[in-house]
Amino acid sequence: MTSGAFITFEGGEGAGKSTQIGRLADALRPARTVTVTREPGGTKRAEAIRAAVLGGLARPHGPFAEALLFSAARIDHLDRLIRPALAGGGVVLCDRFMDSTRAYQGAAGGLDPDTLAALERVVVGPTRPDLTLILDLDPAAGLARARARAGSGAPDRFEGETLAFHARLRAAFRAIAAAEPERCVLIDAAAEPDAVEAAVRAAVAARLPVLAGPLAPDKERGDAA
Numbered sequence: 001m002t003s004g005a006f007i008t009f010e011g012g013e014g015a016g017k018s019t020q021i022g023r024l025a026d027a028l029r030p031a032r033t034v035t036v037t038r039e040p041g042g043t044k045r046a047e048a049i050r051a052a053v054l055g056g057l058a059r060p061h062g063p064f065a066e067a068l069l070f071s072a073a074r075i076d077h078l079d080r081l082i083r084p085a086l087a088g089g090g091v092v093l094c095d096r097f098m099d100s101t102r103a104y105q106g107a108a109g110g111l112d113p114d115t116l117a118a119l120e121r122v123v124v125g126p127t128r129p130d131l132t133l134i135l136d137l138d139p140a141a142g143l144a145r146a147r148a149r150a151g152s153g154a155p156d157r158f159e160g161e162t163l164a165f166h167a168r169l170r171a172a173f174r175a176i177a178a179a180e181p182e183r184c185v186l187i188d189a190a191a192e193p194d195a196v197e198a199a200v201r202a203a204v205a206a207r208l209p210v211l212a213g214p215l216a217p218d219k220e221r222g223d224a225a
């Protein structure tokens, strides 16, 4: 059986993660079984928790309570969707994962690193991403994109935070990329979507050679005229 691959996408609001996940999934699908999923969410129970947390239910309880709820959602997501897909040799593309807890509840929310590390140990355990693509974008530009996308709807729990909060997030994601270069690749998300896609493909092909074949330009695959 081919080995599974777990790829997570991270970054601030409006960085274009979902567009890029869709494009990567399309590129890989002819060759591999691809599961596209997101956090918080991905399973029925986790989506219920998502609705509560992004609706602001846990906000008055502080970042630890929010981290516990994200963790509860993550446990179900890992058990019911991510681990079975990986065990079956699939490729899992996940929109946000443990680094969002580190950045949002930790660096920006103030939850201490020891608590976060303990949570990761018990919740994520050995199911760490094989590759994490961090889409890096100026927070003012990202929030403008996210708000344009939301139209007249109210911002969710985190979109409504201050620009300073979002600046801390960006710094946190960049620090994660610098601290774990073997797992993470920082991608410039201010570029045009085609250029971001090319950078995503290049990173995946370089870091996960098992996926390089389906991502090679047509002529290298030998199916050009």
Ligand code: TYD
Residues within 6 Å of the ligand: 012, 013, 014, 017, 038, 039, 040, 054, 070, 095, 096, 097, 098, 100, 101, 102, 104, 105, 158, 159
């Ligand atoms: P979503 O609408 O998916 O945001 P985006 O389109 O920017 O990915 O909402 C997810 C929100 O939840 C986002 O603001 C980040 C936040 N979040 C955390 O605070 N902690 C976490 O562990 C996760 C997974 C997400």
